[in-house]
Amino acid sequence: MIVAERKTIPEMVAILKEHKKVLVLGCGTCVTVCLAGGEREVSIIASALRIASRVQGLGFEVSELTIERQCDNIFIEQAAEAIEKCDAVLSTACGAGVQAIAERYPLKPVYAGLNTAFLGILEERGVWTEKCAACGDCVLDKYGGICPITRCAKHMLNGPCGGSREDRCEVRPDRACAWQLIYKRLKDIGELDKLNAITEPKNWSASLNGGPRTIIREDHRI
């Protein structure tokens, strides 16, 4: 899922200060699961903005709403009335959700209330970890299902950097060395020989290259 983190209330206030009627718009999907921008967090943020407004005399009139998914036009419909009524939207969706709302309402100021951080999983209660950088040319098959792009601090593709201590990464001693994990897993599943092959430099043209990436499925187009 997409993992995000709330901006601070003073940051939100600075973003919204020119507006009066503010809608805090939550998203019921990824950001609900990572406890950053779902219904519960929207309620807390809206409440904190009302308090900040009273304390600082900002004159905000804050309303709140959470829809199922902000990155999908069909769901955005559900927020139409609330969006019409407000002067500005503070969206607590991921960056894609924020932009979907902004595209749908070209004349309405739409701001991000979260910092969208990464694609990851819940590692343990209250801890989320990055697992994939959406590089567009997945190489997990070669590394026992452990992504060296995301999980190795140096993105090493042909073995460890040599700096790990015990099983810890030298850059991030709080994290396991990805290559330690890769080696162990390949050994456990009997695929250690995969490491004999030299991996060529990765094809980065599938990522961060030439503007936004698009995927077109002709079979699904109308």
Next chain:
Amino acid sequence: MENYEPKIIAFCCHYCAYSAADLAGSSRLQYPPNVRIVRTPCTGRLEIDYYMRAFENGIDGVLVAGCEEGSCHFKDGNLLAKRRVNSIRTVLAEAGIEAERLRMVNVSAAMARPLVEYIKEMVETVRKLGPVKIKEPVNKTSTGV
């Protein structure tokens, strides 16, 4: 300011602090009348919203009184409450309300005297801070659209 009497809510757990408050009453222990006690089945029941809405609607301080750590009737409700209180103190501070206005304490049902002391401390802390400094009038809490 001299006549300022803070308004404080004390959320008291049914299994400890509420009984302690009851005991304080039957033992004739005085505590300041600024505090309104709200009984909760467990401090773990207190959603973050309860604290936020209280401050949003003009309360000066909130005291949360739960069982001693390790003695929660529902195992770990008081520990959940402690984490929530700590995280909400951060949000309140960001919004411009002093974190000291929200405090959690732990008492057993027999600890009437300590509870009374905690309540007095809370009233004094808030009295020193003074009323929440407000630049615009309290609006009715707007919910939904």
